[in-house]
Amino acid sequence: MEVASGGGTGPRRNSVAFWLLGLCNNFAYVVMLSAAKDILEKDSKHIEKPCRPEVTTRECQIMSTGSVLLADIIPALLIKVLAPMFIHRVPFGVRHFIVVFLQAASFLIVGNSDSTGFALFGVVLASFGSGLGEISYLALSSNYPSTVVAAWSSGTGGAGLIGASIYALLTDSKLLGISPKHTMFIMLILPVLFSFAYWSTLQIPRSIHRAHFLQPSSWITSLETTSSESRRIEEEEEGLLENTEGEEEGENVSRRTEMSKIRKALPLLRFMVPLISVYLAEYYINQGLLELLEFDCSHGLGMSSESQYRWFQVTYQLGVFISRSSSNYITIPTKYLTSLAILQILNAGFFTFTAVYSILPHIILAFFAIFFEGLLGGASYVNTFRAVHREVSIENREFSMGVVSISDTIGIVFAGFLAMPVHNLICSTPL
Numbered sequence: 387m388e389v390a391s392g393g394g395t396g397p398r399r400n401s402v403a404f405w406l407l408g409l410c411n412n413f414a415y416v417v418m419l420s421a422a423k424d425i426l427e428k429d430s431k432h433i434e435k436p437c438r439p440e441v442t443t444r445e446c447q448i449m450s451t452g453s454v455l456l457a458d459i460i461p462a463l464l465i466k467v468l469a470p471m472f473i474h475r476v477p478f479g480v481r482h483f484i485v486v487f488l489q490a491a492s493f494l495i496v497g498n499s500d501s502t503g504f505a506l507f508g509v510v511l512a513s514f515g516s517g518l519g520e521i522s523y524l525a526l527s528s529n530y531p532s533t534v535v536a537a538w539s540s541g542t543g544g545a546g547l548i549g550a551s552i553y554a555l556l557t558d559s560k561l562l563g564i565s566p567k568h569t570m571f572i573m574l575i576l577p578v579l580f581s582f583a584y585w586s587t588l589q590i591p592r593s594i595h596r597a598h599f600l601q602p603s604s605w606i607t608s609l610e611t612t613s614s615e616s617r618r619i620e621e622e623e624e625g626l627l628e629n630t631e632g633e634e635e636g637e638n639v640s641r642r643t644e645m646s647k648i649r650k651a652l653p654l655l656r657f658m659v660p661l662i663s664v665y666l667a668e669y670y671i672n673q674g675l676l677e678l679l680e681f682d683c684s685h686g687l688g689m690s691s692e693s694q695y696r697w698f699q700v701t702y703q704l705g706v707f708i709s710r711s712s713s714n715y716i717t718i719p720t721k722y723l724t725s726l727a728i729l730q731i732l733n734a735g736f737f738t739f740t741a742v743y744s745i746l747p748h749i750i751l752a753f754f755a756i757f758f759e760g761l762l763g764g765a766s767y768v769n770t771f772r773a774v775h776r777e778v779s780i781e782n783r784e785f786s787m788g789v790v791s792i793s794d795t796i797g798i799v800f801a802g803f804l805a806m807p808v809h810n811l812i813c814s815t816p817l
Contacts, residue, residue, distance in 0.1 A: 397531060397533065399587065399588075399589060400530055400534055400537075400588060400589055401533055401534055401536075401537040402537070402587060403583050403584070403587040403588035403589075404523070404527065404530075404534040404535075404537040404538045404541065404588070405537040405538070405540055405541035405544070406541060406579065406580075406582075406583035406587065407519075407523050407538065407541060407580075407583050407584065407588070408523070408537070408538040408539065408540065408541025408542040408543075408544070408545065409541040409542070409544045409545045409548065409579075410489075410541075410545070410576055410577075410579055410580035410583060411485065411515075411516055411519035411520060411523060411541075411542070411545070411580075412516060412520075412541075412542045412545035412546065412549070413489075413545045413548070413549045413573070413576050414489045414492050414493065414512040414515065414516060414573070414576070415458055415462075415512060415513065415516045415545075416545050416546050416549035416550055416699075416703065417493075417549045417550075417552075417553050417570075417573060418454065418457075418458050418492070418496070418508075418509045418512050419451075419454065419455065419458060419550075419672070419673065419699065420549065420550045420553040420554065420696055420699045420700075421496070421553060421566055421569075421570075422451035422454040422455070422673065422677075423447070423451060423677065423692055423695055424557070424566040424692070425454055425496065425502060425505045425506065425509065426447050426451065426453070426454065426502055427447075427502075435690055435691075435692075436683075436690055437681075437682065437683040437686055437688055437689055437690050437691070438680070438682055438683065438691075439682055439683050439684075440682050441680050441681070441682045441744075441817070442817065443817055444678065444680075444812075444813055444817050445680065445691060446678070446809070446813035447677070451673045451674075451677050451805075452673045452674050452801075452802045452803075452804075452805030452806040452809060453506075453802075453806065454506070454509060454673070455669060455672075455673040455798065455801065455802040455805065456799065456802035456803070457506045457509040457510050457513065458509050458510075458512065458513045459513060459795060459798045459799055459802060460513070460799055460802075461510050461511075461513035461514045461517060462513045462514065462516055462517025462520070462795050463517065463792070463795040463796065463799050464517070465514055465517035465518050465521065466517050466520070466521050466788075466791060466792045466795055467792065469517075469518065469521050469788075478522060478526050478590075479584075479585075481518060481519075481522045482519075482522070482580075482581075482584045482585075484515070484518060485515045485516075485518050485519040485522070485580070486515075486577045486580050486581055487515075487577075488511045488512065488514050488515030488518075489511075489512060489515045489516075489576065489577050489580065490574060490577040491508070491511050492508045492509065492511040492512035492515065493508070493512075493570045493571070493573045493574050493576075493577075494508075494570075494571075494574070495507060495508030495511065496508035496509065496512075496570050497566075497567050497568070497569075497570030497571050498567075517795065520791055521788050521791050523538060524538070524771070524787045524788060524791050525784045525787055525788050527775075527787065528775075528780075528783045528784035528787055529591050529784075530591075532772065532775045532776065533714070535768075535771050535772055535775050536713045536714050536768065536772065539710040539711075539713065539764075539767060539768035539771060539772075540707070540710050540711040540713075540768075542710065542767075543703070543706045543707035543708075543709070543710030543711055543764050543768075544707055544711075546702070546703030546706045546707060546760075547700070547703040547704050547706070547707040549703070550696070550699040550700040550702075550703040551700050551703070553569060553696065554693070554696040554697055554699070554700050556569045556572065557569055557696065558693050558696070559690070559693070560688075560689075560693070650782050650785060650786065650789075651789050654774070654786055654789055654790055656720075657720075657723070657770050657773060657774055657790050657793070658789075658790055658792075658793040659727075659793075660723040660724045660726065660727040660766065660770070661723070661727075661766055661767065661770045661790070661793040661794055661797065662793045662794075662796050662797040662800075663727035663730065663731060663797065664726055664727050664730045664762065664763055664766040664767075664797065665763070665766075665793070665794045665795075665796075665797030665798050665801065666797040666798070666800045666801045666804070667727075667730040667731045667733060667734040667797075667801075668702075668730055668733070668734075668759055668760075668762070668763045668801075669797065669798045669801035669802070669805070670734055670801040670804050670805050670808070671733065671734055671737045671756075671759060672698075672699070672702060673801065673802065673805050674801070674804065674805025674806070674808050674809050675737045675738060675740075675741045675805075675808075675809075675812075676695060676698045676699075676737075676756070677695055677809075678741040678809065678812055678813070679694070679698070679740065679741060679744075679746075679752055680694060681694065681746075681748065681749040681752070685747065685748045685749060686749045687749055689749075694749065697753075698752070698753075698756055701753045701756045701757050701760070702756050702757070702759060702760040702763075703760060704757060704760060705756070705757040705758065705759065705760020705761040705762075705763070705764060706760040706761075706763055706764035706767075707760075707764065708760075708761065708764065709760070709761045709762075709763075709764030709765040709768065710764040710765075710767060710768045712765075713768040713769060713772055717769065717772065718765060718769040720769075720773045720777070723766060723769060723770060723773070726762050726765060726766040726769075727766070729762055730759065730762045730763065730766070733755070733758070733759050733762065736755070737755070737759075738808070740752075740755075741812055742812055742815065744817065767794065770790065770793070771787065771790065771791075774786050774787060774790050775787070
């Protein structure tokens, strides 16, 4: 599956590779969220309506876009929770092949589907792929300098901005006016770029197990190799260099390994709790409230409600991209990560009040508020992972990066379950 990388050590080349991996890994996830309203309207053969001269009633979907969010995130959470039990035996090259395959399948299924249910199945495949990709590439980054973490974060931010922008540009009736179906087919260029980024651009260290396409036995890392590595680390940490009985020692080491993982995970809560809070608040806004914001023709730049929603997503992703790409220039100390969470929670309160009472007089003000929301989310993400990379010892770094990567997913799942009842409650109230 993997090929030898040419040339010598190239920090810049690896940074480019991780930027592309971040871009491609999150691209399908972002496109599915940008297409949420279109996916929910597949059953009704929806035709986009023009803007309303006056907004006097709420136009609500039967299902909130929070349902698409859950389909786009719960599978990723399952992968991130379960994968640490076995994923160390699957070489990175095999994981990458699976991620690329799932991404391509998701675009094909959503594009070809004529029903909301089948389209949501495509969204689920995209989620499995992005979840497996995130936990794999962040773990892989532990074998490189910390600059690749910044490159990865910038790439994921770029996925948001580029993915949301391309979808909006292609489908907007005042721009290219391509149907959502054909737009999904155009997105199939991404799996090709994804493959190129890993197998042709990234320089893979010799210490990384390589899988070879014509040697199926190499597709799984030997149990002896992973067990001996785990035992070596445990012996270094616990001082288990004394002579003991063979079988009893194996059982004791196994138990100590599990306890050691728990001990190593608990200190990571100081990184995880703020990140969970930030993502809960921002995705509650994005998938529960933004679809309820609608401006009339004179105050909404003449855009339909569908176009307004798509460009809200673009604006949010612009903020995320800028903040994720700035960590090499502006670093937020770990002690201030909680402050970012508090600000995002306040944002959620503001948007809830706005969705209920329509207090914003013009869509431009909404764009500014959404942009600020994106800045907070992106800053929290990249500074959290840079802090883990900086403050955790090298022998625990790969494990820690994988554990902390679950945080954003947990927050998004909570947001999806919160967004749906809040959406229904607001829809039931008069404007």
